[in-house]
Amino acid sequence: MQEEQAKAPGTEAAAGAESSVAQEPVKKHHGFTGKIGFVLAAAGSAVGLGNLWRFPYLAAKYGGGIFILCYIILAATVGITLLMLEIAIGRKTGKGVLGAFAALNKKFKWLGFLCLAVPIIIVPYYCVIGGWVVKYIVAFFGGAAGLVGSPGSVDTGAYFNTFIADPWQPLIFFLIFAAATIFVVVFGVQKGIERISKVLMPLLAAISIFLMIYVLCQDGALEGVAYLFTPDFSKFSYETLLAALGQLFYSLSLAMGIMITYGSYMKKEVSVSKSSLQIAICDSAFAIVAATIIIPSIFAFSASPDAAQDALGTSGPSLMFVQLPAVFNNLPGGRWIGAVFFILVFFAALTSSISLVEAIVAVLRENLHLKRWVACVVVFGIVLVLGVLSSLGFGVLSGVKLELPSGSAYQILDIFDYLANSILMPVVAILTCILAGYFIDKNLIPDEIGLKKQSSRAYFRIMVRYIAPVCMAIILISGIVFNLILPPL
DSSP states (O other): OOOOOBOOOOHHHHHTOOOOBOSSOOOOOSOOSSHHHHHHHHHHHHSSHIIIIIHHHHHHHTTTHHHHHHHHHHIIIIIHHHHHHHHHHHHHHTSOHHHHHHHHOGGGHHHHHHHHHHHHHHHHHHHHHHHHHHHHHHHHHHTOTTTSSSTTSOOHHHHHHHHHHSSSHHHHHHHHHHHHHHHHHHTHIIIIIIHHHHHHHHHHHHHHHHHHHHHHTSTTHHHHHHHHHSOOGGGOOHHHHHHHHHHHHHHTTTTSSHHHHHHHTSOTTSOHHHHHHHHHHHHHHHHHHHHHHHHHHHHHTSSSHHHHHHHHTOOHHHIIIIIHHHHHTTSTTHHHHHHHHHHHHHHHHHHHHHHHHHHHHHHHHHHHOOOHHHHHHHHHHHHHHHHHHHHHTTTTTTTOOEEOTTSOEEOHHHHHHHIIIIIIHHHHHHHHHHHHHHSSOTTHHHHHHTOOSHHHHHHHHHIIIIIHHHHHHHHHHHHHIIIIISOOO
């Protein structure tokens, strides 16, 4: 079968519609066996640390129920549209990110390199955080002094800060997590990614439901549930909408090359639209369940609602590795609940890390014609170099910081995270929409998705051409203004 080649822009391109991929069949990668494998793997990519520490924090900060309502509306519109777009690009071209953009329009080949930079930057520091999770699994099971104990007898903040400042422990656990990720990817799409996703995703669901029921049975937890699921429209603001939009963008693994890569492994008989909907539902449901575990548990063991709000006001590592361990120490059997919780976090982080690595491996195999194991070794080398820098950034290299006009000081891991999430990803998403909306045949992607009705096609075109790029531009501008110039909201 012949590979698809991009048509040279013709007279129609000059008018605003653009070149398209030829209609010959695409030579496909050895891909997913079917719909279930694809959906579980893609959902596993979407379900990650952002669901577990970013979503609950944002929900608590921006009004609980009203934030969730905004998030669901945006997921059902902007989120699913961008998800369908990326998956359709991957399946139509049958290529990784470098080849996919070039196949759509040769003038956009450079966009593939920009997109590839995102997982290359994210994977190393993601593995560092994954290593922290592994450490906490071991610590809770082992009843580590300083982390596990009766309320008031341990300082979880001091334990975490001591751990990440240690020159060796974080590196060891980082290597364990990175090696686990590479080990799965070495086995390929079906025997590695699909097989592990079919095991871990049901386990994620089971552990999440167990923890949610356990937390909701605690005295005082229902106050947190009421806060989380009762929309208070008086708390709605542009900050709420902006936070929900930003979370949606990160949560669905958009603009990372992942969905394009996974789409290239997707069979033609599998529905892009239905699969995208199922992925978005899985991701949103997990995020809401995670919030239902975390927010009510903190409400249940805080002295007052104000104290609960203060505890939830800490984002990222502080919420995950400081506030929640303190809560677990208040729970009956908290040591084991903490261990189970961090196993949940480990599974979520691993499935996301696997997808990020696969996006890079697919490009190396396709463009440099490397064997899979060789490509994995190359990626592992990149992860080691950049990951060591991120890991040591809290200890030996803690003096290496980026001082910003806003007053913030970014450590090495923060710099990588900001560059990927707040700059590159919005830029890639905007340019992808511009490419799909203006520089390829207008029917190419709708045909691949399987949109039959003219109203559906018109809606998709409006979202891709106008609404989604504007939303992404808002994320980009706010990320620059409120991180580089002004203090964060």
